[in-house]
Amino acid sequence: MTGQTVEHRKSSNTRKLMTTVVSEYIDQCIQCHHCIDVCPVTKGSFTINELNQASKDGQEVPTKIKEFAFNCMQCGKCVPVCPVDIRRDYMVRYIKFKMRGQKPWSYKRYLFIKGPDLAGIKGIIQRLYIALKKITTWDLACFIETTPVEKAEVLFYPGCYIYSKKTVRQTLRLLDHIGCPYTVLGGVTSCCGAPHMLQGEFDQADHCLELLHEKIKAVDPKIVITACAECYEAVAQIKTTYHEKFEVLSVVQYLQRNSGKFPNIKIRGKILLHDSCRFSKDSPQSSAARHTISSFGELIEAPSVQGSSCCYQWNHGCDQSNTARRIAYLAEVKNAAPTLACNCLTCYEELKKLRTGVEVIDVLQLFTESLDNAQGKERGY
Ligand code: SF4
Numbered sequence: 001m002t003g004q005t006v007e008h009r010k011s012s013n014t015r016k017l018m019t020t021v022v023s024e025y026i027d028q029c030i031q032c033h034h035c036i037d038v039c040p041v042t043k044g045s046f047t048i049n050e051l052n053q054a055s056k057d058g059q060e061v062p063t064k065i066k067e068f069a070f071n072c073m074q075c076g077k078c079v080p081v082c083p084v085d086i087r088r089d090y091m092v093r094y095i096k097f098k099m100r101g102q103k104p105w106s107y108k109r110y111l112f113i114k115g116p117d118l119a120g121i122k123g124i125i126q127r128l129y130i131a132l133k134k135i136t137t138w139d140l141a142c143f144i145e146t147t148p149v150e151k152a153e154v155l156f157y158p159g160c161y162i163y164s165k166k167t168v169r170q171t172l173r174l175l176d177h178i179g180c181p182y183t184v185l186g187g188v189t190s191c192c193g194a195p196h197m198l199q200g201e202f203d204q205a206d207h208c209l210e211l212l213h214e215k216i217k218a219v220d221p222k223i224v225i226t227a228c229a230e231c232y233e234a235v236a237q238i239k240t241t242y243h244e245k246f247e248v249l250s251v252v253q254y255l256q257r258n259s260g261k262f263p264n265i266k267i268r269g270k271i272l273l274h275d276s277c278r279f280s281k282d283s284p285q286s287s288a289a290r291h292t293i294s295s296f297g298e299l300i301e302a303p304s305v306q307g308s309s310c311c312y313q314w315n316h317g318c319d320q321s322n323t324a325r326r327i328a329y330l331a332e333v334k335n336a337a338p339t340l341a342c343n344c345l346t347c348y349e350e351l352k353k354l355r356t357g358v359e360v361i362d363v364l365q366l367f368t369e370s371l372d373n374a375q376g377k378e379r380g381y
C-alpha cells in the first residue's frame with residue numbers, strides 16, 4: 001500500500017483504506033497457505049483462493065468462510081509467517097466488515113452500549129447501565145463517564161474497563177502511592193473503538209477514536225497509561241495519526257519507571273507471564289511485565305507447545321472450542337507454575353473466569369502486594 005498503512009490512517013477513512021489495502025493484498029498473495037497453517041481457528045475447509053475471493057469487495061461470502069471469519073479472533077498469528085508481508089488478519093476483518101449486517105448476536109451484544117452518541121434503545125440502555133454501575137461501584141462513580149477537563153501530567157485511560165473494579169482500584173492506589181498528578185478518563189462513552197475495529201465496524205471505530213482524541217487533547221497529558229492492550233493500540237494510533245507528543249505506556253511500564261518507590265522484595269514463587277496477542281513477547285510492554293515478575297517472584301516462560309498465547313476473546317464466543325482451548329492452555333500453565341500473570345486486561349478478565357486450579361492475576365497486582373507486604377512488616381504482622 002502506498003504512503004499509508006492502516007495504523008497510520010486519518011480518522012474517518014478506515015473503510016476506504018481497508019478496501020484499498022485488501023484489494024492490493026489479494027493481488028500480492030502467492031497462496032502459499034502459511035497463514036492458514038498457523039491459524040488456530042481452522043485447518044482448511046476452503047482454499048486460499050476461495051478465501052481471497054471472499055475478501056473482494058462486492059463478492060459473495062460462502063457460508064464456510066463466513067463461519068471462519070466470525071470464528072477468527074484477530075490474534076494476528078497469521079501475520080509474521082507471510083512471506084510477502086500481507087496482513088491476513090486485516091483481510092478476515094474485512095470479511096467481518098462485509099458481513100456486518102449478518103453478525104451473530106454475541107457480536108452485536110458486545111458493542112450494544114459501547115461508544116459515544118448512542119441513540120434510541122441503545123442510548124436508553126446505556127444510560128440505565130451507567131446509572132446502575134454508579135450505584136453499585138459508588139467508590140469509582142466520580143471516574144465513571146466523566147470527561148476530565150483539568151490538565152494533568154498523567155492520564156490514566158481505562159476506557160470501558162473502568163467497570164473492571166479490581167484492576168482500576170489497584171491502579172488508582174498505585175498512582176496515589178507514586179504521587180504523580182493524574183486524572184482519569186473512563187467509561188463506555190469514552191470507548192477507544194478497538195472493539196468496533198476488531199469486528200469490522202470501521203465507521204463506528206473511527207468515530208470513537210476521533211472523540212477520544214478530543215478528550216485526551218483537553219487533558220494535554222505528557223503520558224497516557226492503560227492496562228488494556230487494545231486501548232493501548234488505539235491510543236498509540238491517535239498519537240501517530242494526529243502527531244501528538246504524549247507518550248503511551250502500559251500501566252505496568254509506568255509502574256516500572258517508578259519502581260524505586262516500591263519495596264524491593266520477593267513476595268511470590270513461580271509466576272508464568274501470559275503474553276497477549278497485542279503485547280507480544282518482544283514488546284516493551286512484555287519486557288516491563290517480565291521485569292516486574294522477576295523483581296517480585298520467579299519468572300517462568302510460557303509452555304513452548306502453546307506458542308504465543310491468546311485469550312480467545314475477540315470471536316465473542318462464536319467458536320465452541322474456545323473454552324476447551326483455554327482449559328488446555330491453563331492445564332499447560334499449571335504444569336509450569338501455580339500462577340498466571342496477565343499483562344492485558346482483556347486476557348485477565350477472560351482467563352480468570354475459568355476454575356482450573358491456576359491462579360490468574362493482573363501483573364500490576366504484584367505492585368499492590370509488595371505494598372501490602374511492606375506495610376504488614378512495618379506494623380509488625
Ligand atoms: S487473526 Fe484470524 S485468521 Fe489470523 S491466525 Fe488469528 S484467528 Fe487465524
Ligand code: SF4
Nearest residue numbers: 029030032033035082
Ligand atoms: S501467508 Fe501470505 S502469501 Fe501465503 S497464503 Fe497467506 S496471505 Fe497469501
